[in-house]
Amino acid sequence: MASYFIGVDVGTGSARAGVFDLNGRMVGQASRAIEIYRPQADFVEQSSDNIWQAVCNAVRDAVNQADINPIQVKGLGFDATCSLVVLDKEGKPLTISPSGRSEQNIIVWMDHRAISQADRINALHHRVLDYVGGIISPEMQTPKLLWLKQHMPNTWANAGYYFDLPDFLTWRATNDDTRSLCSTVCKWTYMGHEDKWDASYFREIGLEDLLEHDAEKIGRYVKTMGEPLGHGLTQRAASEMGLIPGTAVSVSIIDAHAGTLGTLGASGVSGDVADFDRRIALIGGTSTGHMAISRQPRFIGGVWGPYYSAVLPDYWLNEGGQSATGALIDHIIQSHPCYETLLAQAKTQGHTIYEALNTLLRKMAGEPENIAFLTRDIHILPYFHGNRSPRANPTLTGTMTGLKLSRTPEDMALHYLATIQAIALGTRHIIETMNQSGYAIDTIMASGGGTKNPIFVQEHANATGCAMLLPEESEAMLLGGAMMGTVAAGVFDTFPEAMSAMSRIGKTVTPQTNRIKQYYDRKYQVFHEMYQDHMKYRQLMQEGA
Ligand SMILES: Nc1ncnc2c1ncn2[C@@H]1O[C@H](COP(=O)(O)OP(=O)(O)O)[C@@H](O)[C@H]1O
Ligand SMILES: O=C(CO)[C@H](O)[C@H](O)COP(=O)(O)O
Incomplete structure (x- = not known):
């Protein structure tokens, strides 16, 4: 009987499970939406019970779809967003919310309630900050914990466990509260x-x-990804998921980092060994992560890390990122007056809203090479949820220029395109910053929901000048999770072995034309000038305050 491995990936919007064979081919997949609460501006919350239920349902469905016997599942790997889960001493959900509801017990990674706590920490210039890009982000856990201590004394007094979401999932699956080196290094200092x-x-x-x-509440034991936890799946978790007790479970990993495992080491079309100095993994979901690894630590201001062994043992990770990318595209299109009409039309034709907008752009441009030029006079500074890298300033806001008194579908398509282009220019900015500090990145290994969008992919190639390599298996996070399951089950001894056996490059997208390159050079200049102007306005208004 063949063996299979399950990757579980909890993103911001959904929990997914994928069943893989040892060649990295996915034979079953399922997903479930998860709840999200926004009780006030900058507060974003979730429920660990809701997420666990969604995970179990997705695993059951994926195994059913794969049409295999649960006994054939030999290992699982869990990844998730780096959100903060709070439980009481008995392991029950404890509120972190102004609503006081115990089911709202997760401060989601994108929550910015702890900006002033992050400022306070940054003012201390402690040496641990050298390992998070010089500046701690309110998206990391210690500022959030400080907020909880200051604002929710009852929760603070009754808390028994503070988990990163990926570690909550493995604890719930195995009853082993070992934390992962990935989460603790990247988010907990x-x-x-x-x-x-x-x-x-x-x-x-x-x-x-x-x-x-x-440190029993935040992590007494810390292990590297791929190490097996406890005695594998507990009886309870196994019956919740429809699997066999004792099935191997790997130490967890953050979602973007699982996507990195699933893509960064893929051998080239010619079978070339990965050159990590030239490659970056781009994981484009609700947010985008930009992950590059090196043998030596590289200290890059405004880029998270260097993080020791956060993806591959003994390699240092530099993690650039944009806090709102898929979320920004969705925000821009959903707030346009034509959204509901276009969405309804797209649905009738069996298309997504993105396909409808892409078709409209192609029609407006005439030739695919002309799409980029449609936004000559529309520019966006994409800092609607601050800037994670390289400016490392969560208080920045967005800007749009070139607006008209127009409310047509064409107008919506242009705003959508300008948003994608602005996000791609943000990626260029991050890559340039990394290349000034020792990398020579010219290749992007791209995955995540955003890469289902051909215009997102093409405009990233155009804006950065890099080749975009799309993995054969588009669900790279699930594949990364399954790889962890293979290592935990002892099928592969190391991740490089699992990576070369299970991940391959599918398609390559390159920059279109020299004319587009020059166009983007000008748009990039506008991008920087918009930021300077934004700061100028801020200063002017502060002077008057
Ligand atoms: N079929 C699609 N076509 C184009 N873009 C998509 C598609 N599906 C998802 N996206 C984009 O990907 C984003 C979500 O990415 P995903 O990796 O699924 O999210 P997360 O891991 O954050 O839950 C959405 O905000 C959307 O912008
Ligand atoms: O901070 C992060 C990685 O370090 C991610 O941005 C976070 O985990 C959210 O992921 P996604 O955009 O896939 O929902």
């Missing part, structure tokens, strides 16, 4: 290269209580 929490940091920021009893 764990000093992976020294294998310890930095007590002076927690003392200085006022969270020293979290290190009591061997």
